Amino acid sequence: MKRLLALTMGILTAIGGFVDIGDIVTNATTGARYGLGLAWVVVVGVICICAYAEMSGRIVAVAGRPVYDVIRERLGPRAALLNLIASFLVTLLTMAAQIGGVAIAIQLASGIPHVVWVAPVAVGLWLVIWRVGFEKIEQVLGLAGLTIAVFAVAIWWLDPDWTALADQATSVMPPAGEPVPTYFYYAVTLFAAAMTPYSVFFFSSGGIEERWSAKDLGTQRANVLIGFPLGGLLSLGIAGAAAATMLPLGMDVDSLGQVVLPVGIAFGLAGIIVVLFGFFAVMVGAAFEAAMSCGYMVSQYFGWPWGKRVAPGRAPRFHAVVAVSILLALLIVQTGVDPVMVTEISLISAAVALPLTYLPVLIVANDKEYLGEHVNGRLSNAVGLAAMVVVLVAAVAAIPLMITTGMGA
Amino acid sequence: MRHTDWHGRDRIDLGTQLLDRQITAPGARAVGKVDDVELTRRDDGALEVTALLVGVAALCERTPSPERGLLRLGMRLAGGPDPARRIGLEHVVDVQSDVEVTEEGANEAASPAERRFGRLVRRIPGAGREGG
Numbered sequence: 001m002k003r004l005l006a007l008t009m010g011i012l013t014a015i016g017g018f019v020d021i022g023d024i025v026t027n028a029t030t031g032a033r034y035g036l037g038l039a040w041v042v043v044v045g046v047i048c049i050c051a052y053a054e055m056s057g058r059i060v061a062v063a064g065r066p067v068y069d070v071i072r073e074r075l076g077p078r079a080a081l082l083n084l085i086a087s088f089l090v091t092l093l094t095m096a097a098q099i100g101g102v103a104i105a106i107q108l109a110s111g112i113p114h115v116v117w118v119a120p121v122a123v124g125l126w127l128v129i130w131r132v133g134f135e136k137i138e139q140v141l142g143l144a145g146l147t148i149a150v151f152a153v154a155i156w157w158l159d160p161d162w163t164a165l166a167d168q169a170t171s172v173m174p175p176a177g178e179p180v181p182t183y184f185y186y187a188v189t190l191f192a193a194a195m196t197p198y199s200v201f202f203f204s205s206g207g208i209e210e211r212w213s214a215k216d217l218g219t220q221r222a223n224v225l226i227g228f229p230l231g232g233l234l235s236l237g238i239a240g241a242a243a244a245t246m247l248p249l250g251m252d253v254d255s256l257g258q259v260v261l262p263v264g265i266a267f268g269l270a271g272i273i274v275v276l277f278g279f280f281a282v283m284v285g286a287a288f289e290a291a292m293s294c295g296y297m298v299s300q301y302f303g304w305p306w307g308k309r310v311a312p313g314r315a316p317r318f319h320a321v322v323a324v325s326i327l328l329a330l331l332i333v334q335t336g337v338d339p340v341m342v343t344e345i346s347l348i349s350a351a352v353a354l355p356l357t358y359l360p361v362l363i364v365a366n367d368k369e370y371l372g373e374h375v376n377g378r379l380s381n382a383v384g385l386a387a388m389v390v391v392l393v394a395a396v397a398a399i400p401l402m403i404t405t406g407m408g409a
Numbered sequence: 410m411r412h413t414d415w416h417g418r419d420r421i422d423l424g425t426q427l428l429d430r431q432i433t434a435p436g437a438r439a440v441g442k443v444d445d446v447e448l449t450r451r452d453d454g455a456l457e458v459t460a461l462l463v464g465v466a467a468l469c470e471r472t473p474s475p476e477r478g479l480l481r482l483g484m485r486l487a488g489g490p491d492p493a494r495r496i497g498l499e500h501v502v503d504v505q506s507d508v509e510v511t512e513e514g515a516n517e518a519a520s521p522a523e524r525r526f527g528r529l530v531r532r533i534p535g536a537g538r539e540g541g
Binding site: 078 | 437476522529538
């Protein structure tokens with residue numbers, strides 16, 4: 001029974017942990033522009049994040065080594081340091097975007113400008129990390145985040161043209177008249193939103209916080225293989241709702257307020273309240289994961305004590321890094337920069353940096369010295385290598401596509 | 410590979426088998442990384458690993474510019490630079506995917522930066538709560 005509960009909670013938190021401001025914004029933007037025409041990217045992204053998280057989870061459960069520990073061992077201190085700096089900056093930007101997103105959700109609910117809410121949100125985030133237990137945070141935010149399933153319910157309620165949606169979902173090329181580079185620019189951002197490195201750092205480090213061992217491999221694998229795909233479905237719900245309501249009107253999405261629109265059309269004020277609550281929960285959850293990941297990666301690189309299972313007084317450098325990261329993220333958003341803009345930049349940077357953190361995990365997942373009999377089988381390697389190719393293509397294409405399309409304009 | 414498998418081998422690649430591994434004390438307590446190793450020349454002319462070196466100062470010795478400059482900047486920001494610490498090989502209990510050392514060895518490698526940050530962090534209410 002306890003095991004079943006652990007499985008259920010793990011799946012729920014994986015679903016909640018998958019969706020963040022990156023998924024919300026990119027799915028709504030692409031849904032309004034291409035309908036479900038980029039749904040295949042979400043599917044590919046989910047498969048890749050499953051491969052990445054499953055391998056890192058296995059390395060944690062069997063060898064007890066979190067991602068950045070492995071990265072430094074495999075790449076050496078110099079390459080791993082550059083890798084660390086790149087991933088840290090990307091995760092910092094991601095956290096800034098989430099904090100900004102939370103502030104905007106409160107603005108939409110209260111009418112008071114988001115810049116007023118940035119500092120209270122950041123301070124609240126730090127207090128939660130300092131005071132509240134790891135599993136409690138994960139479970140409460142994961143469960144609360146499920147409310148964004150209201151997007152999927154809204155599609156069903158609005159009863160759109162289902163054949164049109166199905167036609168869009170089965171195509172892998174841009175609709176007639178749409179420029180190809182812009183379509184693939186959005187494909188890269190959507191992929192990066194699905195395969196965010198911080199969620200893997202967090203997932204694997206969380207495995208150590210929750211003391212996984214080889215006998216938890218089954219539970220861990222089920223969490224990944226059920227949780228992330230369900231998270232992907234929630235994201236597709238956002239895209240589908242935008243496709244059902246905004247695509248026919250020719251509307252663009254360029255703010256978080258517009259993302260809420262389809263649910264408002266379906267369910268009125270009650271729907272909007274539910275969505276804003278869901279946004280608040282998933283973005284606070286993602287900000288929590290990103291803040292913890294900043295601490296995890298630096299501490300693991302240098303071999304310091306880290307995590308919430310030890311008292312903060314025993315892991316002071318970890319908590320210092322977390323606090324300074326939150327402060328830096330706060331300063332970024334407090335400048336008044338548009339959180340949606342920060343999100344897009346963080347996604348493109350994440351796509352570029354991803355191979356650096358993915359490759360060492362793939363290598364170690366094949367190392368018998370670490371994993372013994374639990375090394376990658378043929379299927380894991382086939383999926384793992386295919387994911388590596390996709391990750392590389394996205395990384396190489398990201399910057400040129402961003403420049404040629406003027407960020408998807 | 411376990412370190413007991415090293416006996417009788419002609420060569421050991423310290424770069425992949427020892428350097429940059431996590432050092433842990435009893436109870437899986439993180440101590441630091443094997444940032445460098447101390448090599449001593451024996452009477453027969455062979456080099457012998459006599460200690461693990463821990464700390465960013467030791468890592469700097471292995472890192473070329475400009476990354477070394479970044480590490481030095483980090484040390485200064487953390488109130489340092491602090492000298493590297495040494496864990497004598499007699500304190501190494503086992504080498505697996507991590508390097509296990511004795512409590513005494515871990516204490517020898519205690520970080521001055523950690524002590525400084527600890528003093529600061531422990532002033533905040535709730536700093537002593539475990540599993541918080």
